[in-house]
Every structure is written in structure tokens, then in C-alpha cells.
Amino acid sequence: MLHEGGSDEFHRRPDPSADDVATPRVLTILSYVLEKLVARNDQLLLLGRQVGHDNELMSNGAGGPRRVLGKNFNAFHGVRAPNISIPKYLERLYKYTNCSPSCFVVGYVYIDRLGHKYPDSLLVSLNVHRLLVTSVMVASKMLDDAHYNNAFYARVGGVSNAELNKLELELLFLLDFGVNMSARVFESYCQYLEREMLSNGPTLKIEKSAINSITTSTVDDATEISVEDIDHTSSPSQLLD
């Protein structure tokens, strides 16, 4: 249970010196929730494009994809979807940035708040990575007494320092600087995520031992890893198999 024993699981990191660095369950759950959402929204977008296209064909009017997709997340849009999957991207963020697992929950809350605030802007495969790295970073700045700077997050996330700085401001202004979170809200999101997990059957039971023996190496030397190329770097997932 996610909330068993309070939300400690979200707060506590395993001892980083231990060889067994297991992916916290919250990452698995988040990956699942986000992948589901992104798949649905990608589908919606596709549908919207078709509808827009059809409208255009039929009425020769000013239809188009913009009708479905608002502009608010434009800064977070990549040209094409990065190759790295959401679970692997989250694992990568977790492994290198050393942030507490609760940052992922809070980062998710930020993204969720954006969704409520700008209902016509969708979380899709083109923007999910940038939204994730930015919101987790801001969450870490809020929560963690020790945290890495933007430059580091940029390298882990595969975007440039300058771009991440810009995205950070975008996120803060989109949120209207509403980065506060009460313990109660945090708990309710934990419970929500837990329910999401439970309602989707036992197939998603997490094998906690899956990610053993990850060496906590430093980030690759390659600067300015583009998100597209991130798969070629030694992301933790490659050590799994």
C-alpha cells in the first residue's frame, strides 16, 4: 500500500550507499498513470486533428489541431516524441538527481494542476518529458533541503540549461506560483495514485527487486543530451537486463 505507515515511502529514500537501489513504487505507479493519460491524450489529439481536418475539408473553415490543443504547454513541446519511455525517464531522474520520492508526487500534482487550470492543454507524448523534468525539479527545489541545480537537471533531463530555465519560469507562471502543497493534499494524491494502481489489477504488482545493483555513477559526460538521444546514454534501464 502506498499509504501504509503514512507516506513515509514517499519521503524516505533508501540508503544511497546500499547496493540495492530499488525504484520506489511511486515511480512505477506514476509511470503507469502518466502513460495511460498520455496514450489517451495522444489519441484525442489524433482524433482532433482528423476532426479538424475533416472540418477543413468539409467547410473549408479554420479548423485545425489547435482547436483541441491549447497553446499553454507550447514551450514544453518537442518536435517529436523522445525515444525514452516515461518509466525509464522517471527512473533516470530519480537515479541521478537524488531527489526524494515525494518530489515525483508533488511534480505530478503540479502537472495535474496545470491540467485543471488549462483544460484545453493536454499532456501528450510531445510534452510529457519536459513537463516532468521541470515539475520534478521545481518540486525538489521546494521540498528538498539539498538539491541539484538547474544545470544538473538539464543534463539529466536531456535539455539545455537555458531551455530548462525557461521552462521553469513557464511552469511557475502557468501555476501562478501556486507551488504550495498542504500535507492533506499530498496525502490525498498519494491515495489517488494508490487507487489507480489497485483498480488496474494485479498485473501491475511491482517487482521491487527488478532494479538491483544500479551503480550510482555520475551522469554521462555528454553535454546537452537531447531528449531524443537520451536512450543511447547509460540510463539505468540498460542495466536491468
Next chain:
Amino acid sequence: MAIAAPEQLNLTEAPTWGSRTVDCFEKLEQIGEGTYGQVYMAKEIRTGEIVALKKIRMDNEREGFPITAIREIKILKKLHHENVIDLKEIVTSPGREKDDQGRPDGNKYKGGIYMVFEYMDHDLTGLADRPGMRFSVPQIKCYMRQLLTGLHYCHVNQVLHRDIKGSNLLIDNKGNLKLADFGLARSFSNDHNANLTNRVITLWYRPPELLLGTTKYGPAVDMWSVGCIFAELLHGKPIFPGKDEPEQLNKIFELCGSPDEVNWPGVSKIPWYNNFKPSRPLKRRLREVFRHFDRHALELLDKMLTLDPSQRISAKDALDAEYFWTDPLPCDPKSLPTYEASHEFQTKKKRQQQRQHEEAAKRQKLHHQQQHGRLPPVQQSGQGHGQMRPGPNPPMHASHPQAAGGPSHHYAKPHGPPAGPGRYLAGGNPSGGYGHPTRGQGGAYGSGRYPPQGRGTQYSSGGMPGGSGPRGVGGPNYPHGAPYGSSGTGRGSNVNRNQQQYNWQQ
């Protein structure tokens, strides 16, 4: 007393911040500059309202948006009270740059981000440091009550200020006092179980529990600072002007007695207690040293400067103290004298002159007695408003000589060490040190008297036992600059250094 219950705030949402640009304001004059950046007095064009515009410095690309600014904004966003500075909005400045095709740069943040505050004329330290300034008893009661009211509001809303000091208490010409500079502030939970950094609060106002290294603390830390300010107002000069942590603790113990398990149960378990406990027990001398204070004032001060934080008086109880309910009563803020507006922004040249002054004064090694020339209030009671305009420099004296009187303005607080890279652990305060010799000379310009917050780091670097190491984000490297300047790089200018030490490069 306006007190809002927690969770009952912000029922109305302000318009989206960042939707307007700085062009909505006409900059009137620069009223402050330090390492934290520039502060302008400005007029909102549409309404004509005078505001203070504080530019958030973002020149450290690696750090991104300054964490102090994020925290200050998020906290001020939820605090709305007449004794807390009002952050009106955040505006952006698109910058003037154009791209290759001559189109305006698409980056709407390029020109910077400004915090828009209500405009305040003075700060308490600057005001008090005016030569000849002598606050009356009703005036002190009035300021203290506003300070406690604002702080109580913060505390019931689960916010610790963590940097209460005179220069962060802004005063307008209507006699209103407001808490400012929330760059060090944070939310707390009532159970006090969270581990918080102990490297907060400017040294002279830092409570013994933080100096002893505790990481579990609550609103009582702010109340100690209030006690220090209270005593300072009554005494006429700072009561604990320590130059480093050990000396700070010694000064506290000399006045308040040494802590032991009797007067402070559990003190021996605080991390650095054994390193700092005095070799021989010291008697509490507070009531003796300040025996000339008014009886009720002394009683309240005694409760504020209680060593054991759990026995220290809360803001709420302090407001109920006899002191505020006996003659002379606190005066109405509106009845307070107004003082000459003091935002004369000094040119660089002037500041340089001031610095040279400071240097010269430092070389002369002035004594504290010469430095703290502020007059204590007249202690007799019952005189009330008769004392309102004492001293050789009556308020509103138009010919107030600038050089001698000195602007009392918080904006004008100068210069920490020059901003620059480097880990804060390495840094003291190259320019200021503890030279307070300017006190009393130049009003608020003499801000060098404030011990640089960076001192605390010596513990972590020096391997203090049980310390949480140099990881505390709220650490000493928070800027302790002018109130509006909190979110930049601050007087300490070392906020960025803090994070750099976790830098992967290092």
C-alpha cells in the same frame, strides 16, 4: 486584531501573475541597489499608485529561478494581513532584444522578473538609527504590537519568518509596521518533527536553540528575535551584538543565564550543547541589567528572552501582556509622527564614499559605545504623546542634512560582498566583516554592522559535531539584504553558493 484562521485564506484568486509586464509601471527612481539587484520606486500608470519594484536577479544560469524568490513568492501569496508586506503581483519584462529577423524576442522573461510590493518609507532600524531619534513609549508599544500581530498571523498560518530583525520591519508614513523579507521563511507543521536547518536568522537575533544546533523548532525562534528587538528599542542599542556563534551564545548566557536541565529540560540533548555550555553556571541577570525598564516591559521581555523555547511566550500571549494594556497605551499608528521620506538613492560614488568611510572607521577600531548612539526611550510612563517629537531632529525637518541624518531607508542598504561564484563555505564577508563602526553614522547605510549570515557555515565546514552538514537549504547563505531584496542574491550574495556546493562538478 485581525487574525485569520488557517485554511480560511485566499477565497478570492488574484488575477494571474505574470500576465502583465513591467511597462505597466513608470519607474520613478532607483531607491536601492545592492548585490541583490535593483529596487525602484515606481508608479503604476493606470492607477497612479506608488509601488516598489524589486528585480529578481537571474544572472546565475546554473541555478535558474532563485529558490529564495520561489519560496518568498509562494509564502507571500498566501499571507494577506495589514502587518505583512503585500506582494501585489509579479510582472515580466520581455526585454528589448530582437531575433535575426528583427522580430521581438519570443522569450517574455528575457528582460527579467519583478516583484511588485506596496511602497514603504522606512525600516525600523533605519528609523531608529537617525541621530537624535528617540521613540516614545506609546510609539514603541505601537510598533511592538503591530510586530506581534503580524507575526501571530504568520504563525497561525504555519509560517516561520526566520529573519525577524529591525531592517526587515518596514514602516510607512502612516505609522504602519509590516513584516518583510520572507526569503528565509518556511511553512512548519505543528508537531515540530520536521528537521529544519538551524542556520537561519541574523546572528544577533538568533535564539539559543538554533545556536546550539537544534533542527526541530517552531515559532518560538521568531519570538526570541522579537525579544531582541524589543530590548533594543528600550535599551537603545542591540543587546547581543556577537561577532560569531560562540560569542553570541556567551552574550546570551551572560544575560539570560546558562541553560541546564532544570531551566531547559532536554537541553543537554541538543547537538552542540556540550561544546558550548559555559565552564561554570551563569546566573540569569536580565531583570537586574534592565531594572530601569518599565515593570511591565521587563516582565514581557523576560518571557520573550526565555532560554527554553517551549517556555518562551507566544506572539498571541505576548499581545495579551499587561504591557500593552496599561498606561501609556500603545498609540494609534495614525497618530505617529511622519518622518522625512528617505529613499534618496545614493549614487555609486556616494556609496563608494560610504565604503571608504566604513573602511576608515574600521581601521580606527571604534568601540561599540561609539557605534550605537541611539538614545533609549524615556522610561517614565504617563507622558504619552508628550514624548512624540523629542530629540534634536524633529520629524519632517525639511533641511535634515542628508549626510548626517542619513536616509533611513531599507532600500538603500548596500552591498554585501560582490556577487560571484564560489562555495559559501569558503566565504566570509570580505567587505563587511563585523565592522559595525558605521552604526550611528550613516543611518541605514551602515548595514555592514549586521553580521554576515555566512558565518554559520563555519560550523559545517569546521566539522561541528552532530551538525547536519552543509546541506541546509535555509542555510546561512540566504541573503540578508534589504527587505525587498530577499530573493535576489542578497546582501550575503551567497545564496547561489549554497547550491553550488551540490554541484555535480564539485
